[in-house]
Amino acid sequence: MMDMSYFPIFILLFLFSFCKSDDSLTQGKPLYPGNMLVSKGGIFALGFFSPTNSNRGLYVGIWFYNIREPNRTIVWVANRDNSATSTSPATLTISNKSDLVLSDSRGRTLWMTKNNITAEEGANASAILLDTGNLVLSLPNGTIIWQSFDHPTDTIMPGMKFLLSYKDHVVGRLIAWKGPYDPSVGEFSFSLDPSSKMQIVTWHGTKLYCRMKVWNGASVSGGTYPGNTSSVVYQTIVNTGDKFYLMYTVSDGSPYARIMLDYTGTMRLLTWNSHTSSWVATSERPTGGYGVYGSCGTFGYSDFTGAVPTCQCLDGFKSNSLNSSSGCQRVEVLKCGKQNHFVALPRMKVPDKFLRIQNRSFDQCAAECSRNCSCTAYAYANLSSSSTMADQTRCLIWTGELVDTWKVNNYGENLYIRLANPSGAHDKSNLLKIVLSVLTCLLLLMCIALAWRCKYRVKRRKKEIQKKLMLGCLSSSSELVGENLEALFVSFEDIVVATDNFSDSNMLGRGGFGKVYKGVLEGNKEVAIKRLSYGSGQGIEEFRNEVTLIAKLQHRNLVRLFSCCIHEDEKLLVYEYMANKSLDSFLFDDTRKYVLDWLTRFKIIKGVARGLLYLHQDSRLTIIHRDLKASNILLDKDMNPKISDFGMARIFGGNQQQGDTIRVVGTLLGLHQLKRWKRLMLLMIRLGISICLLLFRTAVTCLRNM
Numbered sequence: 001m002m003d004m005s006y007f008p009i010f011i012l013l014f015l016f017s018f019c020k021s022d023d024s025l026t027q028g029k030p031l032y033p034g035n036m037l038v039s040k041g042g043i044f045a046l047g048f049f050s051p052t053n054s055n056r057g058l059y060v061g062i063w064f065y066n067i068r069e070p071n072r073t074i075v076w077v078a079n080r081d082n083s084a085t086s087t088s089p090a091t092l093t094i095s096n097k098s099d100l101v102l103s104d105s106r107g108r109t110l111w112m113t114k115n116n117i118t119a120e121e122g123a124n125a126s127a128i129l130l131d132t133g134n135l136v137l138s139l140p141n142g143t144i145i146w147q148s149f150d151h152p153t154d155t156i157m158p159g160m161k162f163l164l165s166y167k168d169h170v171v172g173r174l175i176a177w178k179g180p181y182d183p184s185v186g187e188f189s190f191s192l193d194p195s196s197k198m199q200i201v202t203w204h205g206t207k208l209y210c211r212m213k214v215w216n217g218a219s220v221s222g223g224t225y226p227g228n229t230s231s232v233v234y235q236t237i238v239n240t241g242d243k244f245y246l247m248y249t250v251s252d253g254s255p256y257a258r259i260m261l262d263y264t265g266t267m268r269l270l271t272w273n274s275h276t277s278s279w280v281a282t283s284e285r286p287t288g289g290y291g292v293y294g295s296c297g298t299f300g301y302s303d304f305t306g307a308v309p310t311c312q313c314l315d316g317f318k319s320n321s322l323n324s325s326s327g328c329q330r331v332e333v334l335k336c337g338k339q340n341h342f343v344a345l346p347r348m349k350v351p352d353k354f355l356r357i358q359n360r361s362f363d364q365c366a367a368e369c370s371r372n373c374s375c376t377a378y379a380y381a382n383l384s385s386s387s388t389m390a391d392q393t394r395c396l397i398w399t400g401e402l403v404d405t406w407k408v409n410n411y412g413e414n415l416y417i418r419l420a421n422p423s424g425a426h427d428k429s430n431l432l433k434i435v436l437s438v439l440t441c442l443l444l445l446m447c448i449a450l451a452w453r454c455k456y457r458v459k460r461r462k463k464e465i466q467k468k469l470m471l472g473c474l475s476s477s478s479e480l481v482g483e484n485l486e487a488l489f490v491s492f493e494d495i496v497v498a499t500d501n502f503s504d505s506n507m508l509g510r511g512g513f514g515k516v517y518k519g520v521l522e523g524n525k526e527v528a529i530k531r532l533s534y535g536s537g538q539g540i541e542e543f544r545n546e547v548t549l550i551a552k553l554q555h556r557n558l559v560r561l562f563s564c565c566i567h568e569d570e571k572l573l574v575y576e577y578m579a580n581k582s583l584d585s586f587l588f589d590d591t592r593k594y595v596l597d598w599l600t601r602f603k604i605i606k607g608v609a610r611g612l613l614y615l616h617q618d619s620r621l622t623i624i625h626r627d628l629k630a631s632n633i634l635l636d637k638d639m640n641p642k643i644s645d646f647g648m649a650r651i652f653g654g655n656q657q658q659g660d661t662i663r664v665v666g667t668l669l670g671l672h673q674l675k676r677w678k679r680l681m682l683l684m685i686r687l688g689i690s691i692c693l694l695l696f697r698t699a700v701t702c703l704r705n706m
Contacts, residue, residue, distance in 0.1 A: 297327020
């Protein structure tokens with residue numbers, strides 16, 4: 001017989017085994033009232049509870065294990081609309097189809113999951129309560145088939161992914177308790193706005209009660225606990241294309257935290273204060289009536305930046321009455337076709353009833369609103385940091401009244417509202433535009449004048465340098481003493497312009513001395529410009545000869561030299577333009593030579609003779625040309641000849657009959673001229689022989705007659 005002294009120990013062991021708590025529930029091991037599951041870290045408990053003595057219904061829920069009565073905090077309820085009674089005890093079991101089932105002693109199912117798994121697939125399923133407060137039902141291979149975090153009641157726990165929408169369908173919803181001690185479904189709910197799918201709202205039945213900010217791409221936001229700067233709570237909003245979810249996390253070592261929609265419709269972020277053994281609201285919306293949808297009326301906003309929330313009017317608006325909640329009206333009425341502008345309001349929660357325009361940049365969004373007369377405001381955000389959608393822009397415009405706007409300290413954005421220009425501002429604006437236009441024109445004219453003056457001075461300085469260079473070159477000639485040499489000067493820039501920068505299309509010909517170009521000077525005067533080449537053999541002495549003769553000689557059969565120019569190594573002579581070029585272009589051309597009939601040839605001969613006579617006898621100086629050839633006889637449009645190219649000419653004194661030269665001058669015979677010369681020599685030899693034979697026969701005849 002058992003020693004009765006061990007009986008108390010046996011009773012204690014029996015009671016201990018009966019009351020021992022575990023963190024998991026398995027098939028064949030139901031959970032009864034009075035028993036509970038406790039998470040491994042002792043943070044959360046799952047069991048049966050009654051809200052108060054007045055409400056004796058039994059509910060299965062999850063609560064903080066270490067927070068005892070009377071502050072016990074329920075974070076999840078299974079059978080919130082179908083409680084069990086003390087007269088019909090209930091049990092929580094796992095069925096052979098892997099469903100959690102809550103049923104009473106009468107066989108009624110009070111609540112169950114619906115996993116649609118066969119008995120074979122769901123064999124040996126188990127449920128475990130985690131330290132996050134999540135009750136997870138899984139298969140032996142670890143596959144999760146159901147979890148309480150996917151089916152929240154009125155609370156969002158840290159680490160929970162509150163699924164707002166899936167494949168563009170609103171799925172997640174928090175529903176508040178009906179009362180402080182009644183966990184059944186209440187009147188307030190919290191979910192994604194199905195019309196825009198870009199903002200989370202609180203509903204009072206089917207009526208919009210409170211609205212959170214419109215998603216603006218801020219993927220992570222956060223703040224510290226009140227009085228505890230080492231602990232941080234983070235809010236994360238993620239859009240993966242198919243899934244759009246909200247998640248809160250807290251830093252390691254932080255006190256308990258939860259987000260709860262209470263039975264009054266207030267959304268609160270609560271943290272546990274272990275010193276006072278109470279929950280403290282870190283933030284809540286709405287607050288004291290401010291933040292309720294449209295509480296400040298149209299074109300008004302709830303200002304949460306001060307110590308106490310207030311209603312204010314948007315910039316450019318004034319209050320309708322002494323009652324701040326009655327809304328605001330425009331100071332200046334907005335009219336189509338009138339001058340208006342946009343004002344940026346920072347740190348705003350943008351209004352409701354917006355229209356989203358796809359695939360717009362900020363400038364395009366602003367232009368979209370600007371050209372639409374009925375557009376009253378716009379806002380823009382880039383969603384690329386927290387979205388994988390194809391369109392990662394968010395252009396919102398408003399075409400009517402602005403309702404339910406907030407001003408906040410953190411996480412707001414710019415709202416651009418359209419305002420009419422004040423009375424008189426249009427005239428002032430026009431006057432300002434006129435003044436600015438006149439000043440701009442004057443400034444532009446001054447700049448143009450200054451630039452022209454600088455350019456003119458530079459050009460004039462270049463001309464002076466070129467003129468000094470030319471005068472220095474020509475001043476050594478005794479024949480030019482007393483002559484106005486400056487009248488002969490032309491700038492190199494003028495020559496460049498006249499010849500189109502020495503364009504090949506303007507080239508008249510070339511020779512050993514260089515190239516000749518046609519040019520047009522001021523007054524449409526056509527000229528021929530000789531550009532002496534470096535290796536032409538015509539140096540400074542020949543150049544001086546040409547200029548000297550221009551100053552001294554004037555005759556109708558001598559080519560006129562209008563001017564000259566020396567620029568660095570360039571030496572240029574500007575002649576009158578001869579339309580028919582040189583005589584050799586006719587003589588040695590098989591086609592053009594027929595133009596030279598006898599009268600024309602005789603006219604040319606007489607003109608050349610007159611020119612030579614003038615050079616040798618009638619001019620102030622006695623001139624020997626020394627390079628007279630067909631290429632130096634130029635013809636004008638009427639075929640009048642003019643002698644040109646006096647670079648080799650020699651000037652004699654008035655009584656001088658002969659002179660010496662130190663170099664060979666004249667033109668060497670070319671191949672063409674050499675052939676003609678050979679023919680001429682043969683002709684002369686034949687003619688001489690014929691004459692000799694004729695004379696010989698004549699002499700013989702005379703001798704016979706004697």
